[in-house]
């Protein structure tokens with residue numbers, strides 16, 4: 001039995017969403033959507049893992065959505081049971097069933113990360129529809145974060161999708177931002193970094209900020225609104241500087257996109 005006075009203060013008003021209560025007392029259709037969120041999260045994590053390994057690390061052109069996955073080494077098509085996230089990795093002890101080559105551990109790490117993130121989302125004051133949008137947004141932001149970190153590249157389509165889902169989110173809920181602030185944020189975020197880069201170019205005759213960064217900053221502010229302009233920029237640049245420091249690349253090109261994406265995720269999981 002969950003004691004109400006044992007819940008942190010931010011749960012008051014949302015007690016019905018406590019996962020333990022939801023398993024024990026409330027199995028209505030909507031609560032089943034809640035229970036399915038972590039399952040969807042793990043499947044999404046499995047897709048992000050495949051996207052990371054095949055599209056970002058190996059730069060493979062193969063279709064990863066409609067074509068059955070294969071082992072990267074022996075090229076054998078994976079059986080259905082080998083595609084079950086987390087469980088298959090543990091059962092196979094991290095090796096291909098046919099050729100025993102090592103399956104990259106990132107798959108398992110990303111799937112577990114998505115499971116934890118989906119559980120975290122269940123505690124936010126969102127309805128089922130909004131919770132799924134937030135999870136997809138985090139998936140897109142993680143793809144951008146990894147891609148900018150590893151390859152210094154951002155996907156334009158992913159940033160456009162983030163902006164569209166962000167605007168959509170501000171229409172259905174005001175927990176992150178309102179529609180007008182969200183649209184103003186998107187335009188202001190893009191223009192600010194664009195102009196900053198133009199000024200930098202005037203003096204240094206080279207680009208200081210990549211065009212992917214303008215788009216991604218606009219997109220993250222489409223989620224969080226113009227009111228988060230300062231905090232987003234502060235957290236994103238701190239994260240980017242931190243990465244630059246730890247990877248000893250402070251004087252080279254630093255992944256601002258990774259900082260922006262991580263800041264976007266932090267504010268999605270901790271709405272103010």
Ligand SMILES: [Zn+2]
Pocket residue numbers: 071072073074075076096097098099100101
């Ligand atoms: Zn194999």
